[in-house]
Amino acid sequence: MSIVVVGSVVLDSIKTPHGEVTDVLGGSASFFSIAASLFTDVRLVGVVGGDFPHSDMDFLRGKRIDLTGLEVVPEGKTFRWKGEYSQNMNHRTSLCTELNVFAEFSPKLPEIYKSSPVAFLGNIDPELQLNVLDQVLSPRFTACDTMNFWISGKKDLLQQVLRRVNLFFINDSEAIELTDEPNVFKACQKLLEWGPTTVVIKRGEYGSFVMRQDMVYLLPAYPLEWVQDPTGAGDTYAAGFLGYLDRVGKVDNDSLRRAAIFGTIVASFTCEGFGLDSIGHTTRAQIQSRAKEFVNMLKVPGGLSGLRL
Amino acid sequence: MSIVVVGSVVLDSIKTPHGEVTDVLGGSASFFSIAASLFTDVRLVGVVGGDFPHSDMDFLRGKRIDLTGLEVVPEGKTFRWKGEYSQNMNHRTSLCTELNVFAEFSPKLPEIYKSSPVAFLGNIDPELQLNVLDQVLSPRFTACDTMNFWISGKKDLLQQVLRRVNLFFINDSEAIELTDEPNVFKACQKLLEWGPTTVVIKRGEYGSFVMRQDMVYLLPAYPLEWVQDPTGAGDTYAAGFLGYLDRVGKVDNDSLRRAAIFGTIVASFTCEGFGLDSIGHTTRAQIQSRAKEFVNMLKVPGGLSGLRL
Numbered sequence: 262m263s264i265v266v267v268g269s270v271v272l273d274s275i276k277t278p279h280g281e282v283t284d285v286l287g288g289s290a291s292f293f294s295i296a297a298s299l300f301t302d303v304r305l306v307g308v309v310g311g312d313f314p315h316s317d318m319d320f321l322r323g324k325r326i327d328l329t330g331l332e333v334v335p336e337g338k339t340f341r342w343k344g345e346y347s348q349n350m351n352h353r354t355s356l357c358t359e360l361n362v363f364a365e366f367s368p369k370l371p372e373i374y375k376s377s378p379v380a381f382l383g384n385i386d387p388e389l390q391l392n393v394l395d396q397v398l399s400p401r402f403t404a405c406d407t408m409n410f411w412i413s414g415k416k417d418l419l420q421q422v423l424r425r426v427n428l429f430f431i432n433d434s435e436a437i438e439l440t441d442e443p444n445v446f447k448a449c450q451k452l453l454e455w456g457p458t459t460v461v462i463k464r465g466e467y468g469s470f471v472m473r474q475d476m477v478y479l480l481p482a483y484p485l486e487w488v489q490d491p492t493g494a495g496d497t498y499a500a501g502f503l504g505y506l507d508r509v510g511k512v513d514n515d516s517l518r519r520a521a522i523f524g525t526i527v528a529s530f531t532c533e534g535f536g537l538d539s540i541g542h543t544t545r546a547q548i549q550s551r552a553k554e555f556v557n558m559l560k561v562p563g564g565l566s567g568l569r570l
Numbered sequence: 571m572s573i574v575v576v577g578s579v580v581l582d583s584i585k586t587p588h589g590e591v592t593d594v595l596g597g598s599a600s601f602f603s604i605a606a607s608l609f610t611d612v613r614l615v616g617v618v619g620g621d622f623p624h625s626d627m628d629f630l631r632g633k634r635i636d637l638t639g640l641e642v643v644p645e646g647k648t649f650r651w652k653g654e655y656s657q658n659m660n661h662r663t664s665l666c667t668e669l670n671v672f673a674e675f676s677p678k679l680p681e682i683y684k685s686s687p688v689a690f691l692g693n694i695d696p697e698l699q700l701n702v703l704d705q706v707l708s709p710r711f712t713a714c715d716t717m718n719f720w721i722s723g724k725k726d727l728l729q730q731v732l733r734r735v736n737l738f739f740i741n742d743s744e745a746i747e748l749t750d751e752p753n754v755f756k757a758c759q760k761l762l763e764w765g766p767t768t769v770v771i772k773r774g775e776y777g778s779f780v781m782r783q784d785m786v787y788l789l790p791a792y793p794l795e796w797v798q799d800p801t802g803a804g805d806t807y808a809a810g811f812l813g814y815l816d817r818v819g820k821v822d823n824d825s826l827r828r829a830a831i832f833g834t835i836v837a838s839f840t841c842e843g844f845g846l847d848s849i850g851h852t853t854r855a856q857i858q859s860r861a862k863e864f865v866n867m868l869k870v871p872g873g874l875s876g877l878r879l
Contacts, residue, residue, distance in 0.1 A: 278752075300879070349752065443587075443658065446795045467776035468790060477867045481777060481788035486755045508879070515871035522870065522877065545879055552877050558786045560873075561831065561865050562824035568831065568861050570609070570817070570854055 262507045263302040263327075266293045267368045267393045268383025268496075270307040270331070273536055274343040274357075277350065279489050285536035286317040288340065289383030289406065292493035293500045295541050296527050297381075298324040299548060300504030304374045306330035306393070310337035310362045320541065329371045337362035350488050351465070370396045379507045381499060382426070384408045387418035394425050402512055404428035404503055406495065412439045424456040427512075430499050433464045446472075459517060461502065461524075463495055471521050476514045480521050483529035483555050490535045494528040497540055501527030501548075526552045571816045572611035572636075575602045576677045576702045577692025577805075579616040579640065581623075582845055583652040583666075586659065588798050594845035595626045597649065598692030598715065601802035602809045604850050605836050606690075607633040608857060609813030613683045615639035615702070619646035619671045629850065638680045646671035659797050660774070679705045688816045690808060691735070693717045696727035703734050711821055713737035713812055715804065721748045733765040736821075739808050742773045755781075768826060770811065770833075772804055780830050787827045792838035792864050799844045803837040806849055810836030810857075835861045 271288030275281065290307040297303045304327040313333065321328060343357035368389055375398045382390040382405035390405055397403070403426045411419055412435060419439070423429060429452060433445045442448040445462060449472045452460045460472045466488075468481040502524035509516055526548055533539040561567065580597030584590065599616040606612045613636040622642065631637060652666035677698055684707045691699040691714035699714055706712070712735045720728055721744060728748070732738060738761060742754045751757040754771060758781040761769045769781045775797075777790040811833035818825055835857055842848040870876065 444795055444797075446793045464776065467773065468788075470790070470793070477793060478869075479790035479793065479867045481779070481790055484755045484779070484786060484788065486753055486759075488753075505879075515876070518869070518871055519877060549877070549879050553874055556870050556874055556877065558788045559868065559870060560827070561868060562827055564869075565862055565865055567824070568828060568858070568865060570814075570858050 262379075262510060263304055263377045264297055264379040264381060264503055264507050265304045265306065265370065265374050265377040265397065266290050266297065266381045266383060267306040267389070268293060268385055269340055269363055270309050270313070271340045271342050273492060274341070275490055275492055275535060276345040277490050277535075278346065278348050280535065282535045284341070286320065287342070287492060287536050289385070289496045291321070292496035292531070292537065292540075293381060293383060294321065294326045295324060295537055296497035296500035296531070297504035298326050299527070299543065299545050300501070300523070301325070301507040303327065304330060304371075304377055306368045306370060306374070308332040308334060308362050308366045310339040311335040313339045327374075330369070330374055332369070334362045344492070346491070350491055368393050368396075378402065379503055380404070381503055382406070382422070383496065384411075387411055387415050387422045390422045391418065391425075394422070402427050402506065404430065404499065406430045406499060407435070409435055409438060420455060423452070426457050428459040428461065429457040430461045430463060430495070430502075432495070433462050436460075436462055461521070463498060465491070465494070469498065469521060469525065471517050473514070473517070476517070478518045478521060480525060481559070483525055483551065484558070485529055485532055488532045489539075491532050492536060493540070494531050497531040498524040498528040501525070522552055522555065523548065526555060571688075571819060572613055572686045573606055573688040573690060573812055573816050574613045574615065574679065574683045574686040574706065575599050575606065575690045575692060576615040576698070577602060577694055578649055578672055579618050579622070580649040580651050582801060583650070584799055584801055584844060585654040586799050586844075587655065587657050589844065591844045593650070595629065596651070596801060596845050598694070598805045600630070600846065601805035601840070601849075602690060602692060603630065603635045604633055604846055605806035605809035605840070606813035607635050608836070608852065608854050609810070609832070610634070610816040612636065613639060613686055615677045615679060615683070617641040617643060617671050617675045619648040620644040622648045629846075636683075639678070639683055641678070643671045653801070655800070659800055677702050677705075687711065688812055689713070690812055691715070691731070692805065693720075696720055696724050696731045699731045700727065700734075703731070711736050711815065713739065713808065715739045715808060716744070718744055718747060729764060732761070735766050737768040737770065738766040739770045739772060739804070739811075741804070742771050745769075745771055770830070772807060774800070774803070778807065778830060778834065780826050782823070782826070785823045785826070787823075787830060789830050789834060790868070792834055792860065793867070794838055794841055797841045798848075800841050801845060802840050802849070806840040807833040807837040810834070831861055831864065832857065835864060
């Protein structure tokens with residue numbers, strides 16, 4: 262099994278109330294790849310400049326990540342982003358975004374990638390997402406993410422993408438903005454009408470939920486007492502989710518519920534360090550152990566029969 | 571079994587994006603009593619003026635609510651509150667607060683109330699809450715609620731209350747404000763050190779969680795596609811929670827988890843109508859049925875063993 266991921270590879274400079282880092286490996290493709298590699302083989306499609314650190318390249322290569330699709334533009338500079346989080350971590354301000362080589366990014370899937378059963382289109386221009394969908398050979402399962410920038414700028418193209426993917430990851434506020442519905446559950450139903458059979462709503466520290474025509478699955482977040490840096494939480498949530506689905510090789514309602522649990526757990530590790538510091542060194546045993554602890558915090562004693570009045 | 575509740579009885583005027591009502595029955599004691607009466611017998615302690623509508627008195631009397639402790643001040647006016655909710659319902663503005671007879675409220679528990687096994691101290695002055703604790707005869711279980719007004723104005727007295735109650739209901743932002751901890755889970759641990767053995771954090775549309783030294787129970791909210799008026803959601807959450815505990819007559823970890831589920835369901839009905847319009851006409855069968863539907867949305871398939879990687 263394997264997952265193709267298309268997205269950005271970025272050198273992030275991040276400031277949170279707990280510290281500050283400069284030019285650390287980030288971007289949707291990096292976060293997704295590193296986290297998904299805990300579950301399955303990953304094939305990365307992205308672009309970096311000649312200045313991309315050898316250490317970061319080695320770090321990616323040391324995981325189960327195929328880098329054949331990572332284009333290097335020797336004369337170009339790698340995408341750079343600089344951001345700062347508010348005191349309570351609920352808001353972040355982008356201080357600087359230099360697209361550099363990413364401005365001309367045109368994803369090209371190596372032949373060997375095209376047969377991957379799962380494809381994840383990270384948060385990039387919907388035009389590029391469509392381009393990738395044209396290249397994959399009837400994958401079993403496609404998923405995409407997006408952000409407010411594309412919702413306001415390229416809504417029509419984004420809707421075209423949604424008609425062609427199976428699963429859509431989106432934040433609650435973005436789902437409301439995209440659909441013009443005041444309520445997130447109504448927004449979700451509209452998104453299901455637009456195409457994907459599964460919509461996954463991410464709500465940050467409050468958790469997530471999965472909606473299909475015949476299922477709603479509600480999940481709180483793992484209770485972290487300390488968050489160092491939430492950058493990449495959304496991408497790694499998607500990675501745990503899709504990584505698990507690819508690993509078990511099926512997409513039924515039960516697998517989707519478990520996938521949301523693993524997405525949640527993976528994202529919780531991400532938040533405990535700057536950039537990839539934490540999730541980049543997390544083991545599958547740690548994921549498994551925290552998932553067990555988490556499920557105990559969700560248990561309804563006695564199930565339905567325990568609730569008779 | 572029975573619960574004593576002490577709190578406000580108010581005539582509310584409320585405006586939400588979905589409409590507007592004037593002088594409808596509200597206040598923590600009214601909301602709590604009506605909702606808890608779905609589970610057990612309720613004994614209300616409060617005060618109203620001579621202008622309190624007969625229809626509201628009859629409505630309360632028609633439920634399982636003992637009104638011996640509801641003082642009527644014939645020459646006085648009933649507490650009135652006027653508020654307006656924002657478009658997304660996440661913020662409300664108090665436009666007018668006339669305490670009237672409530673300004674001089676000094677709760678007096680009728681003799682027969684003093685043996686009630688459960689007592690709930692609604693969101694009132696901590697001084698009055700302490701006064702009530704002095705009157706109850708070693709009840710099996712005491713719980714209280716509060717609000718930011720008392721946190722900033724009477725923090726010391728509130729901490730005295732906390733030393734003497736078993737369970738504390740509080741909003742997440744208020745828990746953070748009260749403890750000066752930046753993180754809600756850390757805030758909770760501090761609150762547990764201050765006295766109560768159980769802390770219940772309410773997070774509005776995002777759900778709630780229950781924390782004890784040996785348990786964390788996480789619960790999302792019931793997914794409402796339409797909210798008419800969230801007034802009273804917190805009080806009725808507490809009512810479903812404590813009403814269930816009183817009904818089953820025990821306070822172990824399993825009962826607390828189920829209590830949180832019933833609190834959630836009761837609060838969801840409250841939000842579907844103005845004031846008491848919805849929860850005041852909800853049946854136990856409807857609560858039961860929605861609880862079943864809700865638990866299906868939370869189910870982890872196969873439990874722990876289903877999560878082996």
